Amino acid sequence: MNCNTPTDVTFSFTGFAQRGGRTDHHADGWGIAFFEDRGLRHFVDHQPACESPVAELIRRYPIKSRNVIAHIRKATQGAVNLQNCHPFVRELWGRYWVFAHNGDLKDFRPRLHGSFRPVGSTDSEHAFCWLMQELAKSHAGVPNVEELTLTLRELVPRFARQGSFNFMLSNGQALWSHASTHLWYIERRHPFLTAELSDEDLSIDFAQHTTPNDRVAVVVTAPLTVNETWTPFAPGELALFVDGQRRA
Amino acid sequence: MNCNTPTDVTFSFTGFAQRGGRTDHHADGWGIAFFEDRGLRHFVDHQPACESPVAELIRRYPIKSRNVIAHIRKATQGAVNLQNCHPFVRELWGRYWVFAHNGDLKDFRPRLHGSFRPVGSTDSEHAFCWLMQELAKSHAGVPNVEELTLTLRELVPRFARQGSFNFMLSNGQALWSHASTHLWYIERRHPFLTAELSDEDLSIDFAQHTTPNDRVAVVVTAPLTVNETWTPFAPGELALFVDGQRRA
Numbered sequence A, B: 001m002n003c004n005t006p007t008d009v010t011f012s013f014t015g016f017a018q019r020g021g022r023t024d025h026h027a028d029g030w031g032i033a034f035f036e037d038r039g040l041r042h043f044v045d046h047q048p049a050c051e052s053p054v055a056e057l058i059r060r061y062p063i064k065s066r067n068v069i070a071h072i073r074k075a076t077q078g079a080v081n082l083q084n085c086h087p088f089v090r091e092l093w094g095r096y097w098v099f100a101h102n103g104d105l106k107d108f109r110p111r112l113h114g115s116f117r118p119v120g121s122t123d124s125e126h127a128f129c130w131l132m133q134e135l136a137k138s139h140a141g142v143p144n145v146e147e148l149t150l151t152l153r154e155l156v157p158r159f160a161r162q163g164s165f166n167f168m169l170s171n172g173q174a175l176w177s178h179a180s181t182h183l184w185y186i187e188r189r190h191p192f193l194t195a196e197l198s199d200e201d202l203s204i205d206f207a208q209h210t211t212p213n214d215r216v217a218v219v220v221t222a223p224l225t226v227n228e229t230w231t232p233f234a235p236g237e238l239a240l241f242v243d244g245q246r247r248a
Helices: A010-018 A052-061 A123-138 A145-155 B011-020 B053-060 B123-138 B146-154
Strands: A001-009 A031-036 A041-046 A065-070 A088-092 A096-107 A164-170 A175-178 A184-189 A194-196 A203-205 A215-220 A238-242 B002-008 B030-036 B037-047 B063-070 B086-090 B094-104 B163-170 B174-176 B185-187 B192-197 B201-207 B216-219 B238-242
Touching: A010 A052, A010 B037, A041 A052, A041 A096, A041 B037, A041 B094, A052 B053, A065 A096, A065 B094, A088 B086, A096 A123, A123 A145, A123 A164, A123 A175, A145 A175, A145 A238, A164 A238, A175 A194, A175 B002, A194 B086, A215 B086, B011 B053, B011 B063, B030 B094, B037 B053, B037 B094, B063 B163, B094 B123, B123 B146, B123 B163, B146 B238, B174 B216, B216 B238
Parallel strands: none
Antiparallel strands: A001 A065, A001 A215, A031 A041, A031 A065, A088 A096, A096 A164, A164 A175, A175 A238, A184 A215, A194 A203, B002 B063, B002 B216, B030 B037, B030 B063, B086 B094, B094 B163, B163 B174, B174 B238, B185 B216, B192 B201
16 A cells, blocks of 8 residues: 555455455465554564454554555465565665565576575565665665666566566555556545445445545555456556555 | 573563553653564554553563563654664574664764665664674674674674663574663573562462473563562673573
8 A cells, every 4th residue: 555644554454354364365474564754563473364463453453654565475485484474674775675475486596695685485585685685786875766666677577587476565655566467456536435345344435534635556466345446457567656646 | 581482571561561651761662573483573663662552462462482672762862753663673694683772872873884774863773783784794604693792792892882782682593682781681490480570560470381491581671570589780791692591
């Protein structure tokens, strides 16, 4: 989720968490990261999201954030343990970077010669470390989000050839999303309507929780609501979201 | 806390959290990090620990860990916000490193030329980044805990001259604690006794929650219990704890 006003994710997370073992088979752990300014709240758990006490906290405690990345895991590479739960976090240029991956990069272990090393054993964290290494090499100082988008567009095709590589990346200023197989997004803005979750019998009238200036973009691997129009990504598309709007 | 068996901190944290605004004036945020193998659960909040919903979760949900670092903040440098909450986390050599600081390093901003930069504005995170930078330069590969202890003993005096620098550092394998002004520790082992918290009317019979082989070391800035014998650190002392025992 990327927004122009700090927004809570309790509604979306309620549906999303059901996919962690109840309505879907992604039961091998989960995680979520909320930026608050430059700071970060990072929660990971190797219990299924539908049973986790930490997930229960997130559902009930409305943490407000402008950039949130959440993930529920179906283990393809790497054991079910805490260090293999997404999203992963690293610091670069005095900002935290958060990364979550959906997909499988078969036999792709690019060489890591920089200062980022995986702690766990997933293909995903390895790919993230490589991405951070290459970003660090590409810019002497902190680039702006448009420059970062150009760099990512050069780097990402080197992965995407190796397997499925749908990912979310944020540094708290923007959200970058890449689809190699499937990803959908929605931009919610005034006039806000009522949305109905597809994974649980729950609806919300966003008009009651928003102001006319609010803009919220949500990017997902499968639409979370049944009565809204979600836009599919084209294969290979890398999108930039800033302040709740798609910018590139 | 450093132990030989995964142990929960609900008892100690109950007393500790009271110091975050109730029995003490450390009300400018708090944080706690639990290692589980190489993985890490990291919770930070800029609300006082005695009121935080996340602290309430920690008090009730027994997360078991062999290495835990917790901190409640009294802001001396840097605003009250999430990015300034301890403990701080960085990755080095494929391990997470967790750091919390009690004290004040006046006008001490050593040059950061490596790959670690502070995200917030505290003297503490700056010191941590410098420590990580110097550790990274001192060893080509991953050193063992004894080698790391020697390196830390060389590095730490360069800070300690600049102000008060009580800190805790862990990479999930060991806990390093340094006292420049005050720090106390206890090693609990068989036979376990009943302990009474000094900050809340609560006691626990550890014998009921432990096995004879368990060993637990707890290091604090002020003793947490009234009926146990805590050992004070000497000024300038850097201690290493492994498997619930002081090793150096």
